[in-house]
Amino acid sequence: MDPLLALLVIISVGLALGKVSIRGISIGTSSILFVALLAGHLGIRIPSGLGTLGLALFVYCVGIAAGPTFFRGLASSARVMATLGAVMVASGVAVTWICAKLFSLPADIAAGLMSGALTSTPALGAASEAVAEPEHVAVAFGVAYPFGIAIIVLFVQVMLKQSRASEVAPESDSGNETSPRSQDEPNIQRLVVEIVNPGVVGKRPSEVAASADLPCQISRVYLNQRWRPIPYDYVFAHGDRVVLVGEQEEGQRVAQALGVLCDLQDVVLDGDRERKEVVVTSPEICGRTLKELRLRSRFGVTVTRVRRFDKGFVPSARTRIEFGDTLALVGEPADLLRVLKVVGHRPRTLNETDLLSLAIGLTIGLIVGQVSIELGGVSASLGTAGGPLCVGLILGHFRRIGFVTGTFPPAAQILMTEGGLALFLTDAGVQAGANVWAVLQQQGVVLCVAAIAIATVPLTAGYLMAIHVFGLSKLQSLGAACGGMTSTPGLAALTSSTDSSEPVTSYIAAYPVSLVLITIAAPLLVKLI
Template sequence: MFQFIKDLLLPSDDPTTAQTIVFVAAAITGGVLLGRLKVAKVGIGAAGVLFVGLLMGHLGYSLHTETMHYIRDFGLILFVYAVGLQVGPSFFASLKKDGLVMNGIAITAVFISFLVAWIIMRSTGTTAENMAGIMTGAVTNTPSLGAAKSVLKEVAAVKQGTYADPANGYAIAYPFGAVGEILLIILFMKIFKVKVKDEQQRFEEKRQKDYPHPSVVKCRVTNPNAFGKTLGELLNKESLKDVIVTRIKCSGTTKVSTPTADTVLKERDVLMLVGLPDDVDVVVTMLGRVSTDNFITSDEEIESRDITVTKNNATQKSLAQLNMESAYGVKVTRIFRGGMELIATRDFVVHMGDTLRVVGPVSELKNAEQFLGNSRHRLAEPELATIFVGIILGLILGSIPLAIPGLPVPVKLGIAAGPLLVAIFISRYGGVAHLHSYMNQSAAWFMRDFGIALFFAAVGINAGKTLYESFMANNGWMWLVYGMAITSIPVIFIALVGRLVFKINFLQIAGMIGGTYTSPPTLAFCNGYFKGDVPAQAYATVYPLVTIARILAAQLFILLFLQ
């Protein structure tokens, strides 16, 4: 009576598509539960799916070949695309000052891990495909494993050869790769005698200096040189054009209005100024002095309101193009995007999901709100068309062959780096044509975690069939030692060079290590241990370039050293 249930749940020599889906779902379910277990507040997260899949494969479960390839590759694409959407908006801004230094250190660490893997391979006689798997597992980089497997398949077709599955080495090296980074972070905290509160304070002081928050100051006009002149005349210098005058209270009255460039200043007028602190100080000195007038903020006819952009006709346009002052009689003073508060400069390009702080008459604010949208329901709907257009473009980019003399097959960005790059650019520029790229955090996290779970389940079950035999035949304990070396040496380099040479804040160094190893467990540890967003910012700063570098490194390792 229940034979059909046994057929669906038990291992089979020739599994159907339905069985494959059931097995993958079972691996994901067990892996998620395993990933939630923590030792000393550290868990393996999504990697739990890989280990449950390996166990299932060892117990005899297998997947329908074509379905397995689809699940594995599509899962990887979803994962890297979601990551690109998340880190894209802040990635280009991070390539300044500390960002360039951090990316330079991280890319050097990628080269060091490649060099250490090559030295071990040459010294021990380990095959290139196995060492590539150990290398990708030791640095906990899933996309590079996918790239290694993809290029290995192409080389096998050209050379008509049979090669070991890199996933075996990946699975053996991964556990220490995930835990070892955390242990080394703790070790260097002791070596450098790091005090978390002191590091946090130093970071905030430096951030305030490099990226000051907008300053809001009330100014009374007392300088005779400003009497009778328009705001346009006084603020026509390039350095002062981004200082915004949001309100004016005329002398001798309590009436507050929104000024324009043609507004003429009179003695003892009071202005509300918004801009970078240094620029605002210059304007206050030029016009008069700081005021303590309270009437300018008490007028009920003028209001400040935060409005979220949710209409397509207001996106991918600069504030100068939107011209809110002329169209609606209101002024945009600040923009909130990705947790950052930004000055509303005229050339700032508005994206879907940006929140604008708008000041003006209450009646005009309602019209501005209708124009901008301010619909939370609209943001809850992901733009599926943009996602799949981006995936198509990413696969086209990833399929472009880059022929290198002497290599059996061309190097490609592949199904991982191609979609990652496209997602970064699409999220940076707001979308494709009229299709916006905004995705709320819960949807992005779901897409990311769902994708990596599919990939780990397919890879784990498929590799689990030969993991034990491979471990015994190749002295798996030595593979573990090789992985420990590949994990540890670059981390030591990052910590020493970052701290001693470039004097980087240790909270950023910890995030750099997690980003260089693209390790969610390490990031989760840093977020919980340091209780702040500093490590996450450093993680996102180096993640994109490192991921691409590791994908290319894995391919080159196979192409250069495969016998």
């Protein structure tokens, strides 16, 4: 078969299999590796060099995506989640090292097992760069990866069954006419609240801690016989009725702090003229919190929802706005026109990909990856995986350094990330396929036992630490555990069983730190063994 045609066939078949869902769980792009292993075993070949390019592109885009949250997670309230992620990665390295010594596993096999058990394809790439025979890394990854997915999903399901019914599945009030919710955003509700609490009368919404700190927004007030957008100088008055948009539990808490709930039947909103959706493209907006932007005090406009990729949520004052976010704005028509110019709603800008910045960033990353550092008499380098990852993290955090930008349109970023990963997995799998049967015959049972241990110990350690050391709730702990394992299937199993936003928040806080640390730890493990 023609090598280029073989490449496309392997990717196509792998992606098709990755879409197959069993009990709501699918393995996605990683299924390409298993198809490539079979192709390599059958003697099929693909063009050389594409795997290295795909790896560099993949980890660079991972760094760009993780940059905005990675460094902030180390220096904010998310430090607890970041610590959990670091502990889970460290325990994964420790268990892998013990298994390697106990079962006399070579470094390349051990690194592949850890990458697969922790379901980390960036770690697979970094480990492949650090060994002489990267095909063994891919074989071990292919053995351990299914165990990594199965164990985290089973763990989540077992823990959820042991939870209290109220914690696992909060009672839905979707039938309550005071709490209508969007079908696309089932956890977001709209409430009408009458202001009766003397403690908030005379204050601005931003001066009330409950409404400022929680993911809720007060968008309208009933004045002059109509529901008007909240003006920039509005203060609460006794008897005012306001529209509150918030997530389920937080919205109820804010409503109780302000006053009493009212009936929604008489609410008629001018959504066509007083509500607009805008896509963030302005560099002056990106990376800043709503508190810093002061859109209400400057323009009389309220951000009621943020849609990031395919997730919609209600922001708080501490929410940072990212490039490509879609903001739902409520305000008077003239005020909306003014704020649109500041936010930068230009569809062409949103769809533009700065190829020059991409090329320069990748070039710098590859150069950084080739720099050797002496550590205890051992020469080490970041390699093709570590160099672009670090440069991507820095550019993603600062957004722009000189004329080099660290942002991409969401669709372009997903395409480059998934495309780079597909190229790398195909190349790694085809190269490893020639040896997969021999490795499994020699060490198949040992690899399975080690994979189970490597997946189970970090998961259990992180969960118990979250519960008993940091005092997190069960849902928060499970979310952090999924993030520490970089397991999207685990998060999917968790979110399918609860409407709470706690697991997603914990997952987002722990995931970037674990993703970066496991990528760095994989080549270090090779040196240790």
